[in-house]
Amino acid sequence: MIMNIGIIGLEKSGKTTIYNAITGFNVSLDMYNETKKEPNIALVDVPDTRIEILAQIYQPQKVTYGKIGFLDFTGLKSSDTGKGLFSSASMELIKNCDALALVLRNFSNEILDATISPPDPLKDMEVIRSELVLSDLVIIEKRLERIQADIRRGKSTPVLLKEQKLLEKIDEVLTADDSIHSLGFNPEERKMLSGFRFLTLKPLFIILNSDEQSYNKNNELIQTIEQTSHVIEFAGNVEMELSLLEPEESKEFMDHMGIPESARQRLITFAFDLLGYMSFFTVGKDEVRAWTIKKGDTALDAAGVIHSDLARGFIRAECFSFDSLIEYSSEEGVRKNGKWRLEGKEYIVQNGDILSIRFSV
Numbered sequence: 001m002i003m004n005i006g007i008i009g010l011e012k013s014g015k016t017t018i019y020n021a022i023t024g025f026n027v028s029l030d031m032y033n034e035t036k037k038e039p040n041i042a043l044v045d046v047p048d049t050r051i052e053i054l055a056q057i058y059q060p061q062k063v064t065y066g067k068i069g070f071l072d073f074t075g076l077k078s079s080d081t082g083k084g085l086f087s088s089a090s091m092e093l094i095k096n097c098d099a100l101a102l103v104l105r106n107f108s109n110e111i112l113d114a115t116i117s118p119p120d121p122l123k124d125m126e127v128i129r130s131e132l133v134l135s136d137l138v139i140i141e142k143r144l145e146r147i148q149a150d151i152r153r154g155k156s157t158p159v160l161l162k163e164q165k166l167l168e169k170i171d172e173v174l175t176a177d178d179s180i181h182s183l184g185f186n187p188e189e190r191k192m193l194s195g196f197r198f199l200t201l202k203p204l205f206i207i208l209n210s211d212e213q214s215y216n217k218n219n220e221l222i223q224t225i226e227q228t229s230h231v232i233e234f235a236g237n238v239e240m241e242l243s244l245l246e247p248e249e250s251k252e253f254m255d256h257m258g259i260p261e262s263a264r265q266r267l268i269t270f271a272f273d274l275l276g277y278m279s280f281f282t283v284g285k286d287e288v289r290a291w292t293i294k295k296g297d298t299a300l301d302a303a304g305v306i307h308s309d310l311a312r313g314f315i316r317a318e319c320f321s322f323d324s325l326i327e328y329s330s331e332e333g334v335r336k337n338g339k340w341r342l343e344g345k346e347y348i349v350q351n352g353d354i355l356s357i358r359f360s361v
């Protein structure tokens with residue numbers, strides 16, 4: 001199970017530029033003619049210095065970082081907004097993303113300013129937001145019509161009536177342009193809604209794509225965005241160029257620009273915090289590997305991330321933490337100090353746990 005983050009936004013907001021900066025790829029930006037309909041998709045290593053330390057300790061044949069997926073979509077033309085379309089092919093993929101990163105253009109460009117408009121990130125944010133709301137409203141209204149038809153035909157059930165009530169409530173909130181999150185669904189409701197994959201229910205954060213002159217100086221704008229959303233600022237163009245340089249070379253530029261870490265590092269750290277993702281490890285002579293799970297996931301969930309067989313035949317998880325390994329220098333030290341444990345299915349995995357699943361199938 002790999003988390004996928006969909007990079008969305010209006011055309012020419014810098015999505016592909018940022019995608020390149022994060023992935024280190026060099027996908028053509030194709031300024032004037034964007035005909036490609038499928039998204040660019042990349043699996044990116046999750047930077048984690050703990051993996052390097054584990055590799056030194058275990059000297060494995062193979063080292064595997066955690067992975068996170070990024071999808072770069074063809075942008076929505078401003079002239080197309082309000083019609084409830086992202087293009088239905090893109091929409092299917094966007095719906096499957098675990099989170100959305102919305103890129104806002106905060107740079108001027110002679111051609112873009114003339115052909116589209118001067119940059120207006122707050123307006124663009126509203127435009128895309130409305131687009132997400134509209135997409136959900138279309139789904140809700142279709143479903144409500146079907147429910148009403150079923151009820152008319154005498155097929156009413158308590159569950160159906162509950163669903164109707166819930167969807168009507170969401171419809172009302174979305175139509176009033178309020179956040180769907182304000183409704184605070186209970187587990188039963190969440191289950192009822194999961195099949196719809198509503199876009200407005202997805203975690204969303206803003207990537208403010210600023211030109212290099214204003215980068216780091218947009219405090220007021222960022223504060224305004226922060227009233228409704230989490231936001232991270234990038235100087236897309238520069239960061240894309242930096243991602244193509246050797247680390248030592250890029251360091252100097254980054255210091256000069258006041259960019260603390262690479263775009264990949266910053267975006268992934270930001271997304272992990274925001275989305276509640278974390279890593280656990282498996283270690284051995286053959287492979288040291290990081291895996292991504294969510295805070296609150298159990299040992300059984302973790303086993304399932306490694307392989308469905310491990311979840312099916314789960315017996316126990318052998319477990320110790322990365323920190324105790326460092327503290328006591330070796331697995332033997334960890335055991336001697338009573339920090340090596342056997343955990344059951346329900347154990348809540350902690351960030352940095354080193355797991356070995358006992359199983360039988």
Ligand SMILES: Nc1nc2c(ncn2[C@@H]2O[C@H](COP(=O)(O)OP(=O)(O)O)[C@@H](O)[C@H]2O)c(=O)[nH]1
Nearest residue numbers: 011012013014015016017029107210235236237
């Ligand atoms: N000045 C400046 N130009 C940018 C920046 N990011 C992207 N661009 C330019 O804006 C144009 C559109 O970028 P692109 O990444 O293709 O946008 P997309 O349509 O959202 O994928 C390209 O010419 C980029 O070079 C930026 O941060 N600063």
Ligand SMILES: [Mg+2]
Nearest residue numbers: 015016073074
């Ligand atoms: Mg693009």
